[in-house]
Amino acid sequence: MIFFEDMIPGESANSPTTVIDRDELIAFAKRWDPMPYHIDEASGQAAFGGITAPGAFMIAVKQRLVHQLPDKHAVIASFGYDELRFHAPLRPGDAVYVKFECVSRRESNSKPDRGIVTVRMSLINQAGVTVMSHLDTVLVRRRTPDGARTD
Secondary structure (H helix, E strand, C coil), rough: CEEEECCCCCCCEEEECCEHHHHHHHHHHHHCCHHHHCHHHHHHHHHHHCCCCCHHHHHHHHHHCCCCCCCECEEEEEEEEEEECCCCCCCCEEEEEEEEEEEEEECCCCCCEEEEEEEEEEEEHHHHCEHHHHHHEEEECCCCCCCCCCC
16 A cells, blocks of 8 residues: 555556557547547547547546556545646557656645645547646555654
8 A cells, every 4th residue: 555655756657558458548428528520430530640538538548547556555435636738649549648847845734644746637549649648646545544654
């Protein structure tokens, strides 16, 4: 388990890789974001050179990959995303992974058993291109309930 004390600014970890399934992408888009370029090859070709994933699908893929990081994090909750950007299209057949990088951390002023950590999440494709990124500020459990140092 990765606790607040273990999350050091500048350190990062990568998730396993997953390949974007065309049928899953289109099914998601048909239900949640049925823009023609997400569900129809001809429309996708005309607009973006092929079908592209909806932003919400990219976020869902990122979140699933975060849960596959080698070590589980003691995250209690997320305060929300900042600087969410879609840098490049995500397409069927792309192989993507998440780079999880600790940007900053601070102790909670009101709860000594918790800390607040900001992490940068980047969804990166097989060509090394970042297709999506954002900052996520999360509430993380400390190793000891009273926040006392254990080292």
